[in-house]
Amino acid sequence: MIEKNLTYFVSDVHLGLQAFDPADREARFVSFLRGLPQETAALYMLGDIWDFWYEYRDVVPKGYVRVFAALQELMDRGVEVYFFPGNHDIWTYSYFEELGMKRLVQPCRVEIGGKVFCLGHGDGLGPTPFGYRVIKTIFNCRPLQVLFSMLHPWFAYRLGNVWSRHSRLSHKEEYIFRGEEEPLYKFATQYADGGPVDYFIFGHYHAAVDETLPGGSRLLMLKDWISSSPYICFDGSELYTDDNV
Numbered sequence: 186m187i188e189k190n191l192t193y194f195v196s197d198v199h200l201g202l203q204a205f206d207p208a209d210r211e212a213r214f215v216s217f218l219r220g221l222p223q224e225t226a227a228l229y230m231l232g233d234i235w236d237f238w239y240e241y242r243d244v245v246p247k248g249y250v251r252v253f254a255a256l257q258e259l260m261d262r263g264v265e266v267y268f269f270p271g272n273h274d275i276w277t278y279s280y281f282e283e284l285g286m287k288r289l290v291q292p293c294r295v296e297i298g299g300k301v302f303c304l305g306h307g308d309g310l311g312p313t314p315f316g317y318r319v320i321k322t323i324f325n326c327r328p329l330q331v332l333f334s335m336l337h338p339w340f341a342y343r344l345g346n347v348w349s350r351h352s353r354l355s356h357k358e359e360y361i362f363r364g365e366e367e368p369l370y371k372f373a374t375q376y377a378d379g380g381p382v383d384y385f386i387f388g389h390y391h392a393a394v395d396e397t398l399p400g401g402s403r404l405l406m407l408k409d410w411i412s413s414s415p416y417i418c419f420d421g422s423e424l425y426t427d428d429n430v
Contacts, residue, residue: 189226189263190421192297196231196306196388197409199273200249203350205411211252213414218255225264227297229289231388231407232271232306237342237349239276244338253284260285269293271306271389273349275324292376298421300383303376307387307406311368311375360392362406370396373404384424386417395426 198214201207221228238246260266266286270277282288291305309321323329333341364370373385385404393415394406403424408415418425 187223189224190298191222191224192227192229192419192421193221193225194229194231194304194386194407194417194419195234195415196407197233197271197391199233199236199353199409199411200252201246201346202236202353203346204354210410211249214410215251215255217414217416218252218259221259221264223262225259225262227265227267228259229304229386230266230268231304231386232269232291232308233273233388233409234268234271235274236353237345238274239333239341239345240278240280241334241338245280246342256286257284269304269306272308272321272324273352276330292372292378294379294382297419300419301379301381303373303382303385305387307369307389310387311370311372313368360390362390362392362394362396364396369406370398370404373402374398374400384419393426 195217198210200211200214202210218228235246235249256266267289268277268281268286269289269291277288289304291307292310293304295302295304309317336344369385369387369390373382376382376385381400382402385398385402386407387405388407388409390406391409391411392406393408394404396404398404405417405424405426407417414427416427418427
Protein backbone atom coordinates (compact mmCIF):
# COMPACT_ATOMS: atom_id res chain seq x y z
CA MET A 186 0.00 0.00 0.00
CA ILE A 187 1.33 3.43 -1.00
CA GLU A 188 2.07 5.76 1.91
CA LYS A 189 0.47 9.15 1.28
CA ASN A 190 2.88 11.55 2.92
CA LEU A 191 3.19 14.44 0.44
CA THR A 192 1.43 17.76 0.80
CA TYR A 193 1.57 20.42 -1.93
CA PHE A 194 0.98 24.16 -1.77
CA VAL A 195 0.29 26.42 -4.75
CA SER A 196 -0.94 29.99 -5.21
CA ASP A 197 -1.60 32.77 -7.73
CA VAL A 198 -2.12 30.81 -10.94
CA HIS A 199 -4.50 33.52 -12.20
CA LEU A 200 -6.39 31.29 -14.57
CA GLY A 201 -8.39 33.30 -17.07
CA LEU A 202 -6.10 36.34 -17.05
CA GLN A 203 -6.09 37.46 -20.67
CA ALA A 204 -2.41 38.29 -20.76
CA PHE A 205 0.92 36.45 -20.66
CA ASP A 206 -0.28 33.40 -22.64
CA PRO A 207 -3.32 32.18 -20.64
CA ALA A 208 -3.53 28.89 -22.58
CA ASP A 209 0.04 27.97 -21.65
CA ARG A 210 -0.54 28.91 -18.00
CA GLU A 211 -3.65 26.71 -17.80
CA ALA A 212 -1.86 23.85 -19.55
CA ARG A 213 1.05 24.06 -17.09
CA PHE A 214 -1.33 24.01 -14.13
CA VAL A 215 -3.24 21.02 -15.48
CA SER A 216 0.06 19.22 -16.08
CA PHE A 217 1.10 20.00 -12.50
CA LEU A 218 -2.16 18.62 -11.09
CA ARG A 219 -2.05 15.47 -13.17
CA GLY A 220 1.63 14.97 -12.37
CA LEU A 221 1.21 14.91 -8.59
CA PRO A 222 2.57 11.55 -7.41
CA GLN A 223 0.49 8.76 -5.92
CA GLU A 224 2.01 9.57 -2.51
CA THR A 225 0.13 12.90 -2.47
CA ALA A 226 -2.17 13.26 0.53
CA ALA A 227 -3.30 16.88 0.17
CA LEU A 228 -3.20 19.94 -2.05
CA TYR A 229 -3.63 23.44 -0.61
CA MET A 230 -4.55 26.15 -3.12
CA LEU A 231 -3.74 29.43 -1.39
CA GLY A 232 -5.88 31.84 -3.39
CA ASP A 233 -6.01 33.69 -6.72
CA ILE A 234 -6.06 30.39 -8.58
CA TRP A 235 -8.58 32.20 -10.77
CA ASP A 236 -7.97 35.75 -11.96
CA PHE A 237 -11.67 36.49 -11.54
CA TRP A 238 -14.32 34.21 -10.13
CA TYR A 239 -17.90 35.09 -9.28
CA GLU A 240 -20.67 32.61 -8.59
CA TYR A 241 -24.34 33.25 -9.10
CA ARG A 242 -26.78 30.84 -7.50
CA ASP A 243 -27.15 28.94 -10.78
CA VAL A 244 -24.27 30.27 -12.91
CA VAL A 245 -20.49 29.92 -12.66
CA PRO A 246 -17.81 31.16 -15.10
CA LYS A 247 -17.46 29.01 -18.20
CA GLY A 248 -14.30 27.17 -19.11
CA TYR A 249 -11.61 25.54 -16.95
CA VAL A 250 -12.99 22.09 -17.77
CA ARG A 251 -9.56 20.46 -17.81
CA VAL A 252 -8.64 22.12 -14.51
CA PHE A 253 -11.77 20.86 -12.78
CA ALA A 254 -11.34 17.43 -14.35
CA ALA A 255 -7.77 17.23 -13.02
CA LEU A 256 -8.89 18.34 -9.55
CA GLN A 257 -11.68 15.78 -9.62
CA GLU A 258 -9.22 13.06 -10.59
CA LEU A 259 -7.09 13.99 -7.57
CA MET A 260 -10.06 13.83 -5.22
CA ASP A 261 -11.13 10.51 -6.74
CA ARG A 262 -7.66 9.25 -5.82
CA GLY A 263 -8.31 10.26 -2.22
CA VAL A 264 -6.30 13.50 -2.27
CA GLU A 265 -7.74 16.18 0.02
CA VAL A 266 -8.06 19.44 -1.92
CA TYR A 267 -8.32 22.66 0.08
CA PHE A 268 -8.72 26.21 -1.19
CA PHE A 269 -8.49 29.70 0.23
CA PRO A 270 -10.35 32.54 -1.49
CA GLY A 271 -7.86 35.14 -2.67
CA ASN A 272 -8.54 38.77 -3.47
CA HIS A 273 -9.26 37.85 -7.11
CA ASP A 274 -11.41 34.76 -6.51
CA ILE A 275 -13.03 35.85 -3.27
CA TRP A 276 -16.60 35.26 -4.49
CA THR A 277 -16.73 31.49 -4.12
CA TYR A 278 -19.91 30.42 -2.37
CA SER A 279 -20.66 26.71 -2.78
CA TYR A 280 -19.58 25.36 -6.19
CA PHE A 281 -16.09 24.27 -5.15
CA GLU A 282 -17.50 22.52 -2.09
CA GLU A 283 -20.06 20.75 -4.28
CA LEU A 284 -17.14 19.38 -6.29
CA GLY A 285 -15.57 18.04 -3.10
CA MET A 286 -13.04 20.74 -2.24
CA LYS A 287 -12.81 22.20 1.25
CA ARG A 288 -12.86 25.94 1.84
CA LEU A 289 -10.51 27.45 4.44
CA VAL A 290 -10.28 30.98 5.81
CA GLN A 291 -6.97 32.71 6.52
CA PRO A 292 -5.05 32.62 8.75
CA CYS A 293 -5.56 28.88 9.09
CA ARG A 294 -3.49 26.82 11.51
CA VAL A 295 -3.08 23.17 10.55
CA GLU A 296 -0.83 20.34 11.70
CA ILE A 297 0.77 18.12 9.08
CA GLY A 298 3.21 15.35 9.93
CA GLY A 299 3.78 16.76 13.40
CA LYS A 300 4.64 20.23 12.05
CA VAL A 301 2.46 23.31 12.54
CA PHE A 302 1.58 25.41 9.50
CA CYS A 303 -0.11 28.81 9.29
CA LEU A 304 -1.63 29.20 5.82
CA GLY A 305 -3.54 31.77 3.82
CA HIS A 306 -3.51 33.93 0.73
CA GLY A 307 -1.69 36.68 2.59
CA ASP A 308 -3.63 39.81 1.66
CA GLY A 309 -4.79 41.88 4.60
CA LEU A 310 -2.60 40.11 7.15
CA GLY A 311 -0.38 42.40 9.20
CA PRO A 312 -0.43 46.20 8.92
CA THR A 313 -2.57 47.04 5.88
CA PRO A 314 -3.15 50.41 4.16
CA PHE A 315 -6.52 51.97 4.93
CA GLY A 316 -7.54 52.02 1.26
CA TYR A 317 -7.02 48.28 0.88
CA ARG A 318 -8.97 47.58 4.07
CA VAL A 319 -11.87 49.58 2.62
CA ILE A 320 -11.75 47.59 -0.63
CA LYS A 321 -11.73 44.27 1.25
CA THR A 322 -14.70 45.42 3.32
CA ILE A 323 -16.60 46.31 0.16
CA PHE A 324 -15.76 43.02 -1.55
CA ASN A 325 -16.89 41.05 1.52
CA CYS A 326 -20.07 43.05 2.10
CA ARG A 327 -22.98 40.65 1.60
CA PRO A 328 -25.59 43.33 0.60
CA LEU A 329 -23.20 44.62 -2.07
CA GLN A 330 -22.58 41.08 -3.28
CA VAL A 331 -26.35 40.63 -3.63
CA LEU A 332 -26.56 43.87 -5.63
CA PHE A 333 -23.73 42.73 -7.91
CA SER A 334 -25.58 39.44 -8.45
CA MET A 335 -28.43 41.43 -9.95
CA LEU A 336 -26.21 42.33 -12.89
CA HIS A 337 -26.57 40.09 -15.92
CA PRO A 338 -23.67 37.59 -16.05
CA TRP A 339 -22.70 38.82 -19.54
CA PHE A 340 -21.99 42.27 -18.14
CA ALA A 341 -20.79 41.22 -14.67
CA TYR A 342 -18.10 38.86 -15.95
CA ARG A 343 -16.83 41.35 -18.49
CA LEU A 344 -16.68 44.06 -15.85
CA GLY A 345 -14.90 41.73 -13.41
CA ASN A 346 -12.42 40.46 -15.98
CA VAL A 347 -11.53 43.97 -17.17
CA TRP A 348 -10.99 45.14 -13.58
CA SER A 349 -8.94 42.06 -12.73
CA ARG A 350 -6.76 42.33 -15.85
CA HIS A 351 -6.13 46.02 -15.20
CA SER A 352 -5.17 45.25 -11.60
CA ARG A 353 -2.62 42.66 -12.72
CA LEU A 354 -1.11 44.73 -15.54
CA SER A 355 -0.81 47.82 -13.33
CA HIS A 356 1.74 45.97 -11.17
CA LYS A 357 4.50 45.73 -13.74
CA GLU A 358 7.46 45.99 -11.38
CA GLU A 359 8.60 42.89 -9.53
CA TYR A 360 7.67 42.98 -5.86
CA ILE A 361 10.67 43.50 -3.60
CA PHE A 362 10.39 41.81 -0.22
CA ARG A 363 11.36 44.29 2.51
CA GLY A 364 12.13 41.90 5.32
CA GLU A 365 11.16 43.21 8.75
CA GLU A 366 9.12 46.02 7.15
CA GLU A 367 6.89 43.54 5.34
CA PRO A 368 3.28 43.18 6.61
CA LEU A 369 3.45 39.38 6.44
CA TYR A 370 6.77 39.40 8.29
CA LYS A 371 5.21 41.48 11.06
CA PHE A 372 2.13 39.27 11.10
CA ALA A 373 4.19 36.09 11.39
CA THR A 374 6.45 37.42 14.15
CA GLN A 375 3.43 38.58 16.17
CA TYR A 376 1.18 35.56 15.53
CA ALA A 377 0.50 33.70 18.78
CA ASP A 378 -2.79 31.92 18.19
CA GLY A 379 -2.32 28.41 19.59
CA GLY A 380 1.42 28.38 20.12
CA PRO A 381 4.56 28.22 17.96
CA VAL A 382 4.39 27.73 14.18
CA ASP A 383 6.97 25.87 12.10
CA TYR A 384 5.98 27.22 8.69
CA PHE A 385 4.06 30.27 7.48
CA ILE A 386 3.09 29.89 3.80
CA PHE A 387 1.32 32.58 1.75
CA GLY A 388 0.95 33.91 -1.79
CA HIS A 389 -0.54 37.21 -3.01
CA TYR A 390 2.66 39.22 -3.43
CA HIS A 391 3.92 37.32 -6.49
CA ALA A 392 7.35 37.02 -4.91
CA ALA A 393 9.40 33.98 -3.94
CA VAL A 394 10.47 34.37 -0.30
CA ASP A 395 12.05 31.99 2.20
CA GLU A 396 13.00 33.72 5.46
CA THR A 397 13.82 32.38 8.90
CA LEU A 398 12.07 34.46 11.55
CA PRO A 399 13.62 35.46 14.90
CA GLY A 400 11.66 32.75 16.75
CA GLY A 401 12.86 30.03 14.37
CA SER A 402 9.72 29.81 12.22
CA ARG A 403 10.11 29.79 8.46
CA LEU A 404 8.19 32.29 6.32
CA LEU A 405 7.62 31.27 2.70
CA MET A 406 5.81 33.16 -0.04
CA LEU A 407 4.94 31.62 -3.38
CA LYS A 408 5.61 33.35 -6.67
CA ASP A 409 2.89 33.53 -9.32
CA TRP A 410 2.44 31.26 -12.35
CA ILE A 411 2.79 34.02 -14.96
CA SER A 412 6.18 32.82 -16.19
CA SER A 413 6.93 29.72 -14.08
CA SER A 414 5.18 26.94 -12.19
CA PRO A 415 6.08 27.40 -8.50
CA TYR A 416 4.93 25.12 -5.71
CA ILE A 417 5.99 23.92 -2.27
CA CYS A 418 6.06 20.27 -1.18
CA PHE A 419 6.17 18.88 2.36
CA ASP A 420 7.09 15.20 2.66
CA GLY A 421 6.16 14.76 6.30
CA SER A 422 9.52 15.84 7.64
CA GLU A 423 11.15 18.30 5.21
CA LEU A 424 9.86 21.21 3.14
CA TYR A 425 10.93 21.66 -0.49
CA THR A 426 10.33 24.39 -3.05
CA ASP A 427 9.91 23.73 -6.76
CA ASP A 428 13.54 24.51 -7.51
CA ASN A 429 14.98 21.94 -5.09
CA VAL A 430 12.57 18.98 -5.33
